[in-house]
Amino acid sequence: MWHARVRYGPLEALHGVTLVAPGPGLTVLLGRNGSGRTTALRALAGTVPLTAGSVLWDGADVTRVPAQERVARGLCFVPERQAVFGSLTVAENLELAARSHGFTPALEAYPELRPLLPRRAGTLSGGEQRMLALSRSLVSHARVVLVDEPAQGMAPAVASRTYALLGGLDACVVVAEQRLPADLRTRAGVVVYELLRGGVVFAGEAAELGSGPRPTPSG
Template sequence: MSVEVELRGVRVRYGLLEALHGVDLACPAGAVTVLVGRNGAGRTTALRAMAGLVRPTAGQVRWRGRDVGGLDAYRRAREGIAFVPAERAVFGALTVAENLRLGADGGPARPAFPELTALLGRRAGELSGGQQQLVALGRALAADPGLLLLDEPGRGLAPAVVARLHAMLRESAERGRTVVLAEQTVPRTLGRAGFVHVLRRGRVAVSGELGELRDWEG
């Protein structure tokens, strides 16, 4: 199985604090990979390093076989990497439809979530937290990225919506898209297919198949 994105010996510092301590991890192409860990484990920082939002102080971020450590986040986005942070990044002054069209590079964008259909004319900043999360996810999906990075995508969503999202991510991976998401625990509704890296205190504690590590506590 080929590798879509990987970290090789990556260290990331925030001031005096080192968040990643020489992390090595690989995410297979056309599959769902879950970065699992408690708050402060380094999973969000790993995603941000892949997206280009933080620069490693050492090591390499490799995407499709090349070192992209010097590539800015907007360049990576243009080349097919989409990142959805946990804090529901939407353009609050724009309508839902306008947010989705931004993801589709100005073209028409059909909502990926039926819950958004009745909200297309509403300003995104007026929506609830869960609705804003759906807008952010929908905008990323509208961009049709090759690599989709999601930080706790189910935060603020109803369990039924989360289950539908996970089914969508599995189907998307089956069609060739690579999905990497950060979670505190392995989501039950993801099924058994996929790969898991468990992070603890800025290091990879264990890696393996999703079905094997579902109940791993560390």
């Protein structure tokens, strides 16, 4: 993403943001509510349009490529809310994501889902729905995985397992978080961008975060 700007009516949510996410690799967009982290993730997914700037994927400009075509090219987007088909069963949700590949990897990653296979996804707890939504990235063989707050509602042990799974994917993985998870603070190679009021105030590896003051972004 290069010099990206996004407006919601009169409000500019991103002020010329540039992000470079390696693939395979894990990138964290960090920031409080209103920082622009979720908007940046949605811009990468193609669900909100840029008013300026561009989105590049493997060197190709996909700025004007619609979200559904990005999915066809190998993108998996897991939003914070409404990330599963509530009226379908857990098994049906997994079958949609896996298509002909089968969804055994999802059950190996999250065995908690196995007894829930016949249940309607809308009846699951928040943490269970999060596991189901994230399973899409494990069975869809995505090349780019975008996740907004992956561990929301999960028990600490399941959250830790989730970050390990995301970090081990052979894909460009970008997650949005309010705070840097403890599991990632000392993990080598994790790239962090901290956003504040729509601008980047820190860019570097996770271990470097907090090593010094960060400036306030300008418009």
